Amino acid sequence: MWGGRFAEGPAAVMREINASIPFDKRLWQQDIAASKAHAAMLGATGILSAADAQAICDGLDAVALDYARDGVPEDLALEDIHMVTETRLAEKIGSVAGRLHTARSRNDQVATDFKLWVRDAMDAVASGLRALRWAIVARAEEHADSVMPGFTHLQSAQPVTLGHHLMAWHEMIRRDASRFADARVRLNQCPLGSAALAGTGFPIDRAQTAAVLGFDGPTANSLDSVSDRDFALDYLMAASQCALHLSRMAEEVVIWASQPFGFVALPDAWSTGSSIMPQKRNPDAAELVRGHAGRIIGCTTALMITMKGLPLAYSKDMQDDKPPVFEAHDLLALSLAAMTGMIESLTFRTDRMRALAESGFATATDLADWLVREANVPFREAHHITGQAVKLAEAKGCGLADLALVDLKGIDPRIEEGVFSVLSVDASVMSRTSHGGTAPSGVRTRIAEARMALERNT
Numbered sequence: 001m002w003g004g005r006f007a008e009g010p011a012a013v014m015r016e017i018n019a020s021i022p023f024d025k026r027l028w029q030q031d032i033a034a035s036k037a038h039a040a041m042l043g044a045t046g047i048l049s050a051a052d053a054q055a056i057c058d059g060l061d062a063v064a065l066d067y068a069r070d071g072v073p074e075d076l077a078l079e080d081i082h083m084v085t086e087t088r089l090a091e092k093i094g095s096v097a098g099r100l101h102t103a104r105s106r107n108d109q110v111a112t113d114f115k116l117w118v119r120d121a122m123d124a125v126a127s128g129l130r131a132l133r134w135a136i137v138a139r140a141e142e143h144a145d146s147v148m149p150g151f152t153h154l155q156s157a158q159p160v161t162l163g164h165h166l167m168a169w170h171e172m173i174r175r176d177a178s179r180f181a182d183a184r185v186r187l188n189q190c191p192l193g194s195a196a197l198a199g200t201g202f203p204i205d206r207a208q209t210a211a212v213l214g215f216d217g218p219t220a221n222s223l224d225s226v227s228d229r230d231f232a233l234d235y236l237m238a239a240s241q242c243a244l245h246l247s248r249m250a251e252e253v254v255i256w257a258s259q260p261f262g263f264v265a266l267p268d269a270w271s272t273g274s275s276i277m278p279q280k281r282n283p284d285a286a287e288l289v290r291g292h293a294g295r296i297i298g299c300t301t302a303l304m305i306t307m308k309g310l311p312l313a314y315s316k317d318m319q320d321d322k323p324p325v326f327e328a329h330d331l332l333a334l335s336l337a338a339m340t341g342m343i344e345s346l347t348f349r350t351d352r353m354r355a356l357a358e359s360g361f362a363t364a365t366d367l368a369d370w371l372v373r374e375a376n377v378p379f380r381e382a383h384h385i386t387g388q389a390v391k392l393a394e395a396k397g398c399g400l401a402d403l404a405l406v407d408l409k410g411i412d413p414r415i416e417e418g419v420f421s422v423l424s425v426d427a428s429v430m431s432r433t434s435h436g437g438t439a440p441s442g443v444r445t446r447i448a449e450a451r452m453a454l455e456r457n458t
Helices: 012-018 021-044 050-070 081-101 106-142 162-187 206-212 222-227 230-257 284-307 316-345 350-357 364-375 379-396 405-411 417-422 425-431 440-455
Strands: 147-152 155-161
Touching (some): 021 050, 021 081, 021 206, 021 316, 106 222, 106 230, 147 350, 155 162, 155 350, 155 425, 364 379
Antiparallel strands (some): 147 155
């Protein structure tokens, strides 16, 4: 490969550190597709004869069949997927294979291949996110009326519905889907034809190769084209945000499955046992989703640090761009599949949720709001009165709704019989009719909107 420039071959350690074929062989389908597009363009522009261009394309198809059947051979001497493919092509069609590299460099070749791979990865994630959103929406619709405690500081705060809580998960995942969609738009410019860094003197048609490969057009600057890895960082940052959300959801599953909460029962398919404690049902799938977030965020940091000090254009450091993206993608795909499966099969113990919602004075805010609305009490004063009512209920060992009217009037004479209409958890959730609130009617509206968006693939 190095021609006559070097008198000796690389040392063994140099060969190993320099080779990327052990990991970049994952790009083989993208490398074949980009090489075929390049060869066809060379033929169409007359840079290659039609016969040579066709022979190269047919040979690449034959190499692809070998890869699909046998896998990609790891020859460290050939360094990367590009040289492995070119060598295999030469074995198929002879010396004409050497014409394929006309008007391109491995720099624009790898940038193109990697963009194609990341674009495919984004599409795969989009599919996984849609499946998760559908699962969440289905369970939310099932439990639009199921009352549970809402929390702040992990303390019982106000009653909400389980459907409302699940739709909060949906909003998180919907934003993740939008981030990947935005990143895909920015990615979709084709680097092929930028050559090593300065473009080429051959009369190539970059618009043709861009169109064939499904890009919106060619990149605008050859220096930037071969040195840009923003598309990989965009993917990783979107993946990190998504993993963060999945981790928060997984943490709630872990908490809800614990005996003190008992909000959900985990199916056998998403649980493991203990080697010593036969009674255990451990939420290991959720815990691993939670753990994967740290690894995915670590992958993002790794590539950011790799890229942070590189001058234009290409540097060999950039060979290390692919392992963190590959690792993050594999982990994210696994996490999405696991979370989707768990949500689809969880048994929600709504009786336990309701019981906890009815404890802890979760309707205290409703009492304060009633004083403001019905007795014209300033909210800060109403807050103080409600605090006294909570203190009294604690002393009596009962809930707010169980206090006698005389007890409440003893705290403030403006409290009337009608206050009891707002002190039940059902009345509380039904009253929260503001846009985005927990009222079952509003939850069903949000579910219908989510279904319409999913059907439009947005």
